[in-house]
Amino acid sequence: MVRFIVMLYFFICALLESFPSFAQEQWSLQQCMDYAVERNGSVALSRLDVDSKAIDIQMAKSERLPNLNGFSNISSNFGQSQDIFGNNARNDNFSSTLGVGSSLSLLNFGRIKNNISKSESLAKASKEDLELLKRNTRIQVAQSFLQVLLQQEIARLVDSSAMFSALQMQKIQKSTDLGVSPMSVLYEAKANHSRDVQKQASALQEIEKAMLALRHAMNLEDDRQIAIDTSLYLLKQLSLSPQEESQLSSHLWDEHPLIRKYQFLNDAMLADAKSIRANLYPSVDLSVNVGSFYFNNLTTGMGKLPFVNQLQNNFSQQVTLALNIPIYNRNAVKHNLQKNSNQILQNAEQLALNQQQFKQEMQSYLLNYRNFEKQLNLSNEALANTRLAFAISQKSFDAGKISIYDLNSSRANLLNAESEMIQVRYNLVFSKLLLMMMAKGDLTH
Known part of the structure; x- marks a missing residue:
């Protein structure tokens, strides 16, 4: 009977989640990330810098025209x-x-032409800076979004545990009233239920904290209420094939904005060197x-x-x-070319350092992903065995072969196993999401 009621509870929860919420907007992960990108202050400042670089290009091109x-x-x-x-x-x-x-x-020996080329390269580098900020904002929002989903699932586990303890308390209350069970068993059942109710309150607080962190990451207005869409496809497609892993790793070197940024900065320095040499003619x-x-x-x-x-x-x-x-310019051209050459070397070293850093990060993310994938298989196996052990413990308690303390210990083990499985699953999802965001920058690509 107790098992039937618990199954009915989960069925009702699933049925309620299948209906859309009319009081609040349902936001997907992509919608949350897009909204955060539009509202982020650092992104807005970077957009202004991109606009300024576009004006620099127009100013450089205007040097070709006569003045009046x-x-x-x-x-x-x-x-x-x-x-x-x-x-x-x-x-x-x-x-x-x-x-x-x-x-x-x-x-002018190409001075104006090279200044235009320099301005265009700097503008492209500024756009890559903007894309970097967008990526970081999306990752921050995705992490907060998954944290809300994680806390919601943990809260559902706690709710089911509280419902079970409430039914168990009612059952023992009837048994105690009939003189079959001692009062100590009843008090222990009530204490367990009180602890579960306390866990329910803590779980709700964790959901509120995670939701607040998501609102802050999105820069959401205080008076706007939203509900997140729990149908995240990443939770259903956890595996990555070796071919997909290889594609993500190779895609990183071609598309990552920080690598392209230093390539554009290097192009700008080469054009600047030509512009400096024009002063010698x-x-x-x-x-x-x-x-x-x-x-x-x-x-x-x-x-x-x-x-x-x-x-x-x-x-x-x-x-x-x-x-x-030009006859003598106090070695200004020579010194400017030396500074330009040093800057090119710095950009090359920085680019190599970033490539090495990204390679190490991708290797770390892939290693974490594979480890979490193994842990998920092990935690699923442990959860299945723990469920069997709890089912046996419950039958043994009903038959009077074990005490309520043993039953509560078995139930606590089940709750811990379920929580660990959920935590590992979300760690796996976030590792996969990091790999996709590092390589592609967004989920829509």
């Missing part, structure tokens, strides 16, 4: 001056210039100026030379080709 500047000035001079014959004379005057000037780089600039000027000798009287007439009569155009030949 207007100029104007007004000046006045008072006093006397001496000519070459020693004669002194007043030189009070008023002058003004007005015009438009433009300049364009005609020859002559450059040619074209400039065009169009304007006029006004001059009035104040000693002859203000206004005798009309302003507008002078501007019209003094209108002129000037075209200039400027050749700049």
Whole structure:
């Protein structure tokens, strides 16, 4: 009878979980990760940096275009001056210039082109930084999400244990009322039920703590209530074939954003080196100026030379080709090339270090996955034997062959075996998820 009631309890729980919750939204793991990525502050800052790098590209490309500047000035001079014959004379005057000037780089030995290439590579590296932050956010949310599922399953185990102890207490109460069982057995059954009720309260607290950690990882609004979707396909597909493991490992070297980031940084440094070397060669600039000027000798009287007439009569155009030949720049080019070379070496060393680190991490994750896979098989075997032992203990207690203390010890062993199996299963799921996230960055790829 007790076994039937326990089975009925699990059937009702499964039936209730099959209906959607109308009070709260059902969120899948992917939805939680996507929401967290959109709300994460570090991701938002990284997006702004990507936008800034895009502006740098536009600025570098704009260097190819001519500039256009207007100029104007007004000046006045008072006093006397001496000519070459020693004669002194007043030189009070008023002058003004007005015009438009433009300049364009005609020859710069690829400096502008390489600056554009450098800006584009830095922008790509910034995008990889953004992808890294997204990956870290997704992993953090996935870990919190699985922790909620784990605590919910443990709570269901505790609930079933509390229900069993309640039924056992009722059964012993009737037996005690009939004078068959002693009072000590009844008190022990009540104490066991009280402990199970306490475990229920602790289990609910663990669910609340895990849910709070998930809300924090998602940056969820305080007034928004959600319920997580427990139909996680990773819980159903735990095994990875050797071919899948090989694909994940090989995919890591081609697609991981941190590796691509340093490749782009290296490209940026190579383009920067070419841009620095361009300063060793002559450059040619074209400039065009169009304007006029006004001059009035104040000693002859203000206004005798009309302003507008002078501007019209003094209108002129000037075209200039400027050749700049570098001779000595205090070894600035040499020093900048040395710094550039050191930076390239640093990036290469950092890339090699990261590749080694990722290889070790993947080996560690694969080792953990295989170990948890073995542990799951062993824990399932141990759980099956513990269930058989508990079933025998229950029959023995009903037959009066063992005490309630032995029955409670057997029931505690069963609860521990079930909890250990669930913990190992979720450790296996998280190890698999880490492998997928490290290699692909998301579950949708």
